[in-house]
Amino acid sequence: xxxxxxxxxxxxxxxxxxxxxxxxxxxxxxxxxxxxxxxxxxxxxxxxxxxxxxxxxxxxxxxxxxxxxxxxxxxxxxxxxxxxxxxxxxxxxxxxxxxxxxxxxxxxxxxxxxxxxxxxxxxxxxxxxxxxxxxxxxxxxxxxxxxxxxxxxxxxxxxxxxxxxxxxxxxxxxxxxxxxxxxxxxxxxxxxxxxxxxxxxxxxxxxxxxxxxxxxxxxxxxxxxxxxxxxxxxxxxxxxxxxxxxxxxxxxxxxxxxxxxxxxxxxxxxxxxxxxxxx
Amino acid sequence: xxxxxxxxxxxxxxxxxxxxxxxxxxxxxxxxxxxxxxxxxxxxxxxxxxxxxxxxxxxxxxxxxxxxxxxxxxxxxxxxxxxxxxxxxxxxxxxxxxxxxxxxxxxxxxxxxxxxxxxxxxxxxxxxxxxxxxxxxxxxxxxxxxxxxxxxxxxxxxxxxxxxxxxxxxxxxxxxxxxxxxxxxxxxxxxxxxxxxxxxxxxxxxxxxxxxxxxxxxxxxxxxxxxxxxxxxxxxxxxxxxxxxxxxxxxxxxxxxxxxxxxxxxxxxxxxxxxxxxxxxxxxxxxxxxxxxxxxxxxxxxxxxxxxxxxxxxxxxxxxxxxxxxxxxxxxxxxxxxxxxxxxxxxxxxxxxxxxxxxxxxxxxxxxxxxxxxxxxx
Amino acid sequence: xxxxxxxxxxxxxxxxxxxxxxxxxxxxxxxxxxxxxxxxxxxxxxxxxxxxxxxxxxxxxxxxxxxxxxxxxxxxxxxxxxxxxxxxxxxxxxxxxxxxxxxxxxxxxxxxxxxxxxxxxxxxxxxxxxxxxxxxxxxxxxxxxxxxxxxxxxxxxxxxxxxxxxxxxxxxxxxxxxxxxxxxxxxxxxxxxxxxxxxxxxxxxxxxxxxxxxxxxxxxxxxxxxxxxxxxxxxxxxxxxxxxxxxxxxxxxxxxxxxxxxxxxxxxxxxxxxxxxxxxxxxxxxxxxxxxxxxxxxxxxxxxxxxx
Numbered sequence: 001x002x003x004x005x006x007x008x009x010x011x012x013x014x015x016x017x018x019x020x021x022x023x024x025x026x027x028x029x030x031x032x033x034x035x036x037x038x039x040x041x042x043x044x045x046x047x048x049x050x051x052x053x054x055x056x057x058x059x060x061x062x063x064x065x066x067x068x069x070x071x072x073x074x075x076x077x078x079x080x081x082x083x084x085x086x087x088x089x090x091x092x093x094x095x096x097x098x099x100x101x102x103x104x105x106x107x108x109x110x111x112x113x114x115x116x117x118x119x120x121x122x123x124x125x126x127x128x129x130x131x132x133x134x135x136x137x138x139x140x141x142x143x144x145x146x147x148x149x150x151x152x153x154x155x156x157x158x159x160x161x162x163x164x165x166x167x168x169x170x171x172x173x174x175x176x177x178x179x180x181x182x183x184x185x186x187x188x189x190x191x192x193x194x195x196x197x198x199x200x201x202x203x204x205x206x207x208x209x210x211x212x213x214x215x216x217x218x219x220x221x222x223x224x225x226x227x228x229x230x231x232x233x234x235x236x237x238x239x240x241x242x243x244x245x246x247x248x249x250x251x252x253x254x255x256x257x258x259x260x261x262x263x264x265x266x267x268x269x270x271x272x273x274x275x276x277x278x279x
Numbered sequence: 280x281x282x283x284x285x286x287x288x289x290x291x292x293x294x295x296x297x298x299x300x301x302x303x304x305x306x307x308x309x310x311x312x313x314x315x316x317x318x319x320x321x322x323x324x325x326x327x328x329x330x331x332x333x334x335x336x337x338x339x340x341x342x343x344x345x346x347x348x349x350x351x352x353x354x355x356x357x358x359x360x361x362x363x364x365x366x367x368x369x370x371x372x373x374x375x376x377x378x379x380x381x382x383x384x385x386x387x388x389x390x391x392x393x394x395x396x397x398x399x400x401x402x403x404x405x406x407x408x409x410x411x412x413x414x415x416x417x418x419x420x421x422x423x424x425x426x427x428x429x430x431x432x433x434x435x436x437x438x439x440x441x442x443x444x445x446x447x448x449x450x451x452x453x454x455x456x457x458x459x460x461x462x463x464x465x466x467x468x469x470x471x472x473x474x475x476x477x478x479x480x481x482x483x484x485x486x487x488x489x490x491x492x493x494x495x496x497x498x499x500x501x502x503x504x505x506x507x508x509x510x511x512x513x514x515x516x517x518x519x520x521x522x523x524x525x526x527x528x529x530x531x532x533x534x535x536x537x538x539x540x541x542x543x544x545x546x547x548x549x550x551x552x553x554x555x556x557x558x559x560x561x562x563x564x565x566x567x568x569x570x571x572x573x574x575x576x577x578x579x580x581x582x583x584x585x586x587x588x589x590x591x592x593x594x595x596x597x598x599x600x601x602x603x604x605x606x607x608x609x610x611x612x613x614x615x616x617x618x619x620x621x622x623x624x625x626x627x628x629x630x631x632x633x634x635x636x637x638x639x640x641x642x643x644x645x646x647x648x649x650x651x652x653x654x655x656x657x
Numbered sequence: 658x659x660x661x662x663x664x665x666x667x668x669x670x671x672x673x674x675x676x677x678x679x680x681x682x683x684x685x686x687x688x689x690x691x692x693x694x695x696x697x698x699x700x701x702x703x704x705x706x707x708x709x710x711x712x713x714x715x716x717x718x719x720x721x722x723x724x725x726x727x728x729x730x731x732x733x734x735x736x737x738x739x740x741x742x743x744x745x746x747x748x749x750x751x752x753x754x755x756x757x758x759x760x761x762x763x764x765x766x767x768x769x770x771x772x773x774x775x776x777x778x779x780x781x782x783x784x785x786x787x788x789x790x791x792x793x794x795x796x797x798x799x800x801x802x803x804x805x806x807x808x809x810x811x812x813x814x815x816x817x818x819x820x821x822x823x824x825x826x827x828x829x830x831x832x833x834x835x836x837x838x839x840x841x842x843x844x845x846x847x848x849x850x851x852x853x854x855x856x857x858x859x860x861x862x863x864x865x866x867x868x869x870x871x872x873x874x875x876x877x878x879x880x881x882x883x884x885x886x887x888x889x890x891x892x893x894x895x896x897x898x899x900x901x902x903x904x905x906x907x908x909x910x911x912x913x914x915x916x917x918x919x920x921x922x923x924x925x926x927x928x929x930x931x932x933x934x935x936x937x938x939x940x941x942x943x944x945x946x947x948x949x950x951x952x953x954x955x956x957x958x959x960x961x962x963x964x965x
Contacts, residue, residue, distance in 0.1 A: 005874075008775075011768035012784075018765070019791050019845065022802035025812055029805060082684040085677055086962075092678060094685070099962075101688040103955050107896060109903020109947070111920040115927060115940050116695030123698050145691040148684060160962075177676050206796050209905050209924070223797050230801045230910065234808060242798040249793045257786060348865050368868040375869050381862035385884045394880070398871030446870065 027246060030239035047240035054237065057225060064205055064222040067136055071143035072200035078144065079151025079196055084185070086152065087159035102153065105146035114213030117142050121214060134216030142214045143207060147200035154199070158192035159185075198252075290323040291499065297360075299324040299482055300345075300450055305354030306506075307340050314340040316506035317354070322450075327476050327483040329493040331530070332503035341503070342452050342486045346375045359449050369398070373450035378458055380439035382427040388438050389414070389423040395446040413441045416475065433464045440472075444479065453485045457492055469495055490530050494518070502526045518578075524655050527576045534579065534623050535655075540571045548654070550575065554621040555597060561654055574655040579626040581651040584613060585644050586637060594646040599623065601641045611636060615645060696944070702937040734938035744922070744939075748946070751918040754833065754908070755901035758840035759848075762897045763890065765841060766848035770889075771882075773849070774856035785853065792846045800839050800910050807835050807911070831913035839907040844900070848893040855889025856882070888957060895954040899947055919943045 030048070034041025051057060082102060085092065092098075105113065121131055121138055131138055166188065170180045186193070208223035215221065229235045290296035298321035307315040315337045322328045332338040343349040345356060347368035355364045363371050374395070382391050389410055396406045414420045417437040422430055427438070436456070443451055456472065457465045473496060476483050487493050493500050494514045501511040502525070510517060510526040521527035528535065538552040538559075548563040552575055559575070567573070583589065589596060599615040602622060606629075613625045625645060627636060637643050672678070738744045773784045791799060806812045807829040814826040829835060859882060867877040905920035912918070919939060927936040 008768050008772040011765065012772040015765055015769040015845070016787060018842065019788070022806055022842065023791060023794065023799065025805060026798070026802045078684040078687055081677070081680050082688075085681040085684075089674055089677060089681070092681065097693075098681075098685060098688070099959060100955055101692050103958050104692065104951065107899040107951060107954055109900050109905075109920055109943065111903050111905050111923050112699075112940050112944060113695075115923065115936060116699040117691065119698045119702055119933075119937070120691070120695040141691060145687070148687065152684070156962075171673055177673050180673075181676075202793055208797055209920075212924075212928070223795070226795075226797055226801070227906070230797075230804065234801075234805050238798070238801060239805075242795070242801070245798065246794055250790075253786065253790060253793065260782075346865075346869055348869070368865070369871045369873055371869075375866075377862045377866055379860065379862045381860065381866035383863060383866075383881060383885075394867070395870035398876065442866075442870070 023246060026239050027243045029236070030243040032236065032239075035236060047236045048244075051237050051240045051244070056220075057222070057237075057241065060220050060222040060225040063136060063219065067140050067143060067221065068201045068204035071140045071147055071204045072197045074140075075144045075147030075200040076151050076193060076197045079148040079200075080155050080189075080193060082148060082152035083155025083192075084159060086156045088164070102149045105149040106153065108146075110207070110209035111213075113146060114142070114210040117145070117210065118213040134214055135219035138214045138216070139211045139219065139221065140204075142210050143200075143204040146210070147203055150199050150203065151193075151196035154192050154196045155189055158189050162188055290326075291321070296323060298322060299326075299359055300484070301357040302345075303355050303357075305341070305344060305356065306352045307337075307344060307349060308352045313337075313506045315344065315351075318506075318508060320501065320508070320511070322482060322484060325476075325480045325482055326498045327473065327485065327496055329485045329487055329497040329500045330503055331487055331490060331493040331500050333488055333529070336503045337506040338486045338488075338503045339454060342375070342454055342484070345450070345484065346373065346452055347371045348375075372448055373452060374443040374446055374448040375452040375454065376439045376443045376456055378455040380427075380435045380459070382435055382438055382442075384427050387424050387426055388419060388430065391427070391438055392442045392445055395442065399446065409445055413445050416478075417441045432460055433468060436460060436468065440475070444475075444481065448481065450482045450484060453483060455487055455489075456485060458487070458489065465492075472496065502529060504529070521576070521653060521655070524574055524576075527574075527653065527655060532579050532624060532626070533653075534577045534582075536575045536621070538573050538575045540567045540569050540573060542569060543567065550654075554619070555595070555617070556619050557595065557597070559595060559649065559652065561649060561652055563654060576653040576655055577623075577647055577651060579612065579624045580610075580628075582623070582625045582645050582647045584615075584625050584627050584637065585646070586641065588644045589646045591646070594648055595652065597623070597645040599643060599645060601637050601639055601643060604637070604639065613637065613643075615643060617645075699937050699940050699944075702934060734934050735942070737935060738938045738942060743917075747917040747919055747922050748942070750916070751902055751920075752946075754836055754840070754916065754918060755898050755904070758837055758844065758901050759894050759898040761837060761841045762844055762848040763894060766845055766852060766893060767886075767890070769845075770849045770852035770856055773853055774859070781857075788846050788849050788853075796843060797906060799843060800906055803835065803839050803842065803911055804830060807838070830911065831916075833912065833916050835911035835913075836908050836916050839911045840897075840901055840904065843907065844897040847896040847900075851892035851896060852886065852889040855886050855892075859885055888961070891953070892957055892961075895950050895957070899950050899954065902947060903943055 031043050031045065032041055033044030033046060082098075086099065086102065089095075117138075118134075121134060124130060125132070167180050167184050170184045171177070175183060206223065207221075208227050211221045212224055212227075215224065226238055226241070230238055300320075300322040302318055302320040305315060305318045305320075306313065318341065330338045330341060340349060344351050347363070347366055347370075351364065355362060357363065358372060361372075383394065386394065392413060393406050393410050396409060401409075410423075411420065414423055417440060419434060419437055419441065422434060427435060430438070436459070440456075453472075457468055460468055469492065472483075483496075485493070485496060497514055499511060499513055500517050501508045502517060503509070504525050509529075510522055512520070517526060517530055521530065521533075524535065527533050536552050536554040538550040540548060541551045541558070542549040543560070543563065543566065545566060546562055546564065547560055548567050549558060549560045550573065551558050555575075583594075588598075597615075597617050599617040601613055602616045603614040605612045608629070610626050610628050613627065615623045615625055617623065623645060629636070769788070773781055773788070776784055804811070808814070809826045809828070809830070811830065813829060814823075817823045818826065863881050863885070864877050867881045868874070872880060902918075903920040903923075904918060905924050908916045908918040908921045909924070912921075920943075923936050923939045923943070926932050926939060
């Protein structure tokens, strides 16, 4: 029953090719000397040079990174509390509404989130004079809002897979609730926290639509800048930028995968538990 | 249901009897690991045969090869004279009852039971009739429309049994059939299973790690260890006449002592046992060379425990002190330490409500009949 | 946190989770303010008078104070959106594009998820990572990659011309086909992950039981695997369909003038025409359409949570 049919195998091959060929081509063309992006004009690093000299892009990168780091950190804190509450509190007032609010951003079209947040900011400004000018801070608030949901879901699923008696044991041994949280819960869910933070960071770096709505004049994030350039067609500089991003992401994932594999190898050295059901 | 030949009393003793399931040189290797190692086995029509072993002994792999869920590395399987070694599971004349029951959660009890017949393209009215019949047999007619999630563990077990039996398989394989039930229910179900098997006359092959289950259910038991059978026999043979240390130790409680052959004739052997600090003469058919190392084994319930020395003289008698005792209601288990430090387990029935048995540190006498001493070669 | 909860368990004097109940106020408050709040405001503004909204900020709340006038003006935005044939076309077209994209994702994603779930356990994580990896690379750039592939001078056309399959470049970019490709490409992981999670949990005993009862592999799939993977199919389809309905980037970069989708129109209405109330009405209608699928998604997620 473990054998794959040829159909499943060919669909997998097709699927993975489909996922990776476009990315590979972007990388390939980033080394294209020609400014006609699809005509091969010999290997060149020309576009990388232009990319790193383009101050507009560098400014956008810096702004995006700052927003992403801030919103990922706040979202991880809020999302951890939210995920813990969902996993560990069987009931609290407004649980249904809370769960609904956590799940909604996972599917909500970005135009809806973006438009509604902008209207909220405008209304708040009219009523309380805050936020004064829209820009980095309003973008960060928007990103924190949807990232919190993602972090909460990750933390919850990690906690539901974890034995609550570990926390109860610590409490039984005399640790106060906050100590239990810091000594037991946090180390056990650390991988989920890291995943959550990275996901929140990536989502923030990635967001075009919501940022477009809630941003103000002068605050152009990287996706906004990319969008304004590629809207008019293929741009060689963007190929170079995409390649840089791909390299950074791939390196990060490779490191994460290696750490994980090493940890798994360490687990595998221990004897497997008995009674696995095969006689 | 189709008429079936009942089990001949002891077909395995009849050299002319034709085995119903014949396994020859069956092996399954996973890399270097020999899960099942060149096994031969004959099972007769309408037997209730158990394969008893600890987890990892290879018993489940053997069962899965019978069902066709695992391809053997070598060897052959024959059922009712037909070689099925290479037949896929859906073409074998046998069915399996899974340990997890594997009831399809999206189908009702009725649909689960009918599934196998549908795959055989049995006509609708016949399916209905047979499903009703078998649900009646397992007393689940009132739950026909329930989903597996809505019925109890015992009921699930009976649905799984009905589902596996409805195709009237030549052999029914049962993987730990009672393991998922609690103790009370297990005892009850055990007898129910034997009744159903008796009524239908289907050959049952049960895989289990539970020796009590194997003892009460089976016509014969094969004890399995590290991919091989250590002994095949009736429950009584396995328990009272184990032929090696593993079987003796694995099935039931037993006291094992090292001994050395010091002499003997054609029909008996004399042994020196340091642990018991005594010399014993036992009847034994095959002559053993002097100096050979053997084991002596005595079941705890065969040993008589008393505060006074026994009057009979033909018994093996030891003196010791109660080291530990456990009260189990119906019986008590004692651990007795003899003068040279050997610890012997003894069980005693509590026949009188208020009788006081030996207590901790009491001096006691142990004795048993020589015929209750088992001599093991290795 | 809640007095009711305390009353229900009068014997438990010290609640070890008390700190969590208190700390929960932080994310709860945040989400109420920045998630629920905005949608209530959108609802309100979509009922506002478009003329009042000409300079976009200030007059919004003046309208709110004039209840009668607001009510009179309220339906105008919706009437406008609903009566305009272009809008109607946009809504239907969004439904069509999102539905087809979802179906395509399912057709590609199911065999992949199935293959990964049935792969050797040691290989599963790697395959799964390969599915998720593109997700970590900017969504915008991944859509952009298709512009280079599909353009008139794009890789596909160049390749086909070179091979002599075609004489003149095909029009691939700025078509519905390009939108489908972009959608499947971007949303495929969202289809595969829930399907994989479901198929991986499928008890192999059930498949063996079906085979033992006489089912050939194809029948085992039809009778057991497929019906039991239904929750995964629903979750995957909703995770693709809902955001696809409001998609903006893909139809804008890859679609043609006829590939109108609500998200794109809403964006244009808002930024190019600066007609906020109409954009608001657009948003409310989109939300209304998505209410059922979002509700379904919530329902299935809650049920899945109960099971674990």
